[in-house]
Amino acid sequence: MTTSLYLNLGLSIALVAAIVYAWLRHLSSGRGREHPLLVVRRHAWWTAFIALFASGTLGLPSIWTIDGAGTSASSIPAQDIWVHVPQALGPGLWLGAIYLLGQFTWPRQVGSARSASLRIRRMTNYVPRTLAAVFAGSVLVAAGVMAWAWGTPGTPNTATATGADGVRFILGPGYGNTPGFNDMDTEYGALGNLPGNQIAPLLLTGLLVLVAAVITMLFVITSRPALSVLDAEEDATLRTLWMNRLLRTGVLVAIGYAAAAVQFVGFAQEQRETLAALESASPARIAEGLVFLPGSIAVGALLVTALAMLFWPAPALSAPADAEDLAGGASPGYRVAMTLLTATQFVAILVLLVAGTAATFAVSGTTTRSEVMVSEMGPDGQQVQHLIETTPEVPFAGFLTPATLLLVLVVLYYILHFSVVSWIGFRLCDGRTTRAAVQPLLPRWFLITNAAMLVAALIAVALYALGGTTAGAVSAWWLAAMLAITALIGAGLYRLAQITGPLLLGNGREDVTLRIIIAHRAVRVAGGLSLICIGILSSALDHAGPMLAPLSGNPALLQTDGNPTAVTIVFSVLGVLWCFLPAATVGTRHAESLLGTGSAAKQAGTR
Structure with missing residues (x-):
């Protein structure tokens, strides 16, 4: 191991x-x-x-x-x-x-110097x-x-647990109990x-x-x-x-x-x-x-x-005063816009790290219906075994806090990104809209793929809601709200990228590149978040299997270890990667149809 x-x-x-x-x-x-x-x-x-x-x-x-x-x-x-x-x-x-x-x-x-130096460094x-x-x-x-x-x-x-006869007893070494109880319904416990x-x-x-x-x-x-x-x-x-x-x-x-x-x-x-x-x-x-x-x-x-x-x-480490003017080929407005978009990209990384970790622990820590055999000392000094059936519902507060954190952080990131894009449109663009600006900024296959991810995530939420617990259904509503709000804000960002006026003092290449990057990020984050939700819920659905099937007559230990499944890991990794998919995936041909040149897709890069 x-x-x-x-x-x-x-x-x-x-x-x-x-x-x-x-x-x-x-x-x-x-x-x-x-x-x-x-x-x-x-x-x-x-x-x-x-x-x-x-x-x-x-x-x-x-x-x-x-x-x-x-x-x-x-x-x-x-x-x-x-x-x-x-x-x-x-x-x-x-x-x-x-x-x-x-x-x-x-x-x-700025590579290393090839010539030897006589200076001794200490x-x-x-x-x-x-x-x-x-x-x-x-x-x-x-x-x-x-x-x-x-x-x-x-x-x-x-920990303490209540036996079938209503007597509370202590679970732990030295108390006559078999060690290894993970799914007991306890009130007080020492971790x-x-x-x-x-x-x-x-x-x-x-x-x-x-x-x-x-x-x-x-x-x-x-x-x-x-x-x-x-x-x-x-x-x-x-x-x-x-x-x-x-x-x-x-x-x-x-x-x-x-x-x-x-x-x-x-x-x-x-x-x-x-x-x-x-x-x-x-x-x-x-x-x-x-x-x-x-x-x-x-x-x-x-x-x-x-x-x-x-x-x-x-x-x-100070650069010359005219260093910013030596960049060549990029207008000042374009450089400012790209700097802001790069900064918000790292905010997205922090959101995924914090919110994704919290949500994963929230689901992996839920309990399912279980039957366990416990032993306790009877009045006559003999060990008595009891079959205890525990059906604890997923604690609402236990899942609500991480789900709310995930929802709030994603919405705050989208609001920040929306504000940055709005500021770019207000300060760096002239506010006019043209017919070219409302053309589809992303290819149809990319939009359909992300829409399918969102639908699949909603199906996973629905299956989780049918898992058999009231708290699970309430938690599913929170996940559905998270996906819905993310999709709505993503659609608003995509529309904003379409209707924002041309970039001031910029050329057509820079203008189209900014629109593609903004629209691509709006759509891909919603799709990636959908994949992450599918991964998180796949673990919960796998663990909820015993709740959906009738229990057999034989006493069985139907408890889960709370570890993420392979499906959870695969979908979570794919979701994170999708959130940072390069904007160049729009394809050169589609970018050429917007720009009329072959350089837009290359300029989009990984943003």
Whole structure:
């Protein structure tokens, strides 16, 4: 199992690295006769931006929870503990990997100098010393917090359930119950946590990997060949700029590790309080145990560090005053419009990451009708087995929050995109409409394909609504509303791309290119979101199978593991890829019919 996990993880990392490499090469490529300093500056900024999000530590708290009621740390196989290693090491590895990719994605027009340099480069000539000291201090603080968390005791995953005779009993090690209950109808429960002598070494190893990655990249940035388009002063400034951003991100990640260790201590404290409350049947003690100070301190420290690193000064790599005028071939209005559209594209990435993850966890965490055999000690000291049938409905609040988040984020993204397009039409266009402007901007096959995706998603929603639970039907209404609002706003964006007036001071090629990009994005995001919804609901429909079929007379364990199915993964990946489909898929022939030249489709590119 562990080998298969690491193999899949390796393939995923390779795929993501390839995507990041291609993305950096695309974003850093010069357009026309753009000034090389602008290209270099944009390349450095995008590398730091991607590394910041790739090295996040928000996923660390999931490594210390215990999955499954009635499970303790001692009953977990040793090899399963190693499953958390990639998650613990991920922030440092990704930080180093993204910055390393940045050293191999320099645009061709600013490539490395071929001539040998007699100048000896030393790291101390470029590294920001104050920032390096702050990074070293943050690492020491994180290591100290991990040492403090080392002795934290573990707590078993424990819950209470009501037997067939109405007697409430505790599920967990030491209470005469068989471990492994995942679908019990519980009121109070302790999720449980692994002990500190298992978690602290994982976090400490991740911290050491972070330090190694930062030091390695400092040497790589120092020793890489100079760029042929930069003089000695500009080259030194660029190296210092890279180190500045690397260390700022490193400080944030180090404090993130420290915050995770503090959260672990607070979480373990909460679990011990909850377990004590279960044994004493005191809900008041549970309420007291839910409030703990360490978690608040950790979040506050992380936010303060993030703000400090955000406003930490960085050296400026200034381009000549006339650099913007050297781009050649692109009007000022076109460049402004493309910059705004590229920015909103990254907003779409964040929407898919946040909303898609939340919705997937919402559905994978739902429960279905199940029958389980449980054992308890009878009055005479003998074990008595009970067949407990649990038919918990999907909690409305449990699904409503992620579904609402998905709906709100998608609508907000579309409103932002709609506002950007409206601003482009108001400020960069003359407001007139022509007969050519209302022609179909996308080929018929593309529109039909996306419409079919939307219809298929609505069918999946309808099947989910028939799953047998009231809360499931209500959740389906939210998904249907999400798809409907997305489709309506997408149609409005497509229409806006048709009727907006011509681009001021721009040529026909730029005008048609902008219209194709706006219309293509409006349609493809709606289609991609439909595929993602199909993927999410396919997992729920697969898990809801026992609810749609009569139960057999034999006692059976009809519980699901909550893991996404292969269909879920395939449709989710296809949906994400479809959301970022290149606008060049409209086809050269269709673009020629709008423009009269063969360059519109090529200019659309991946937008």
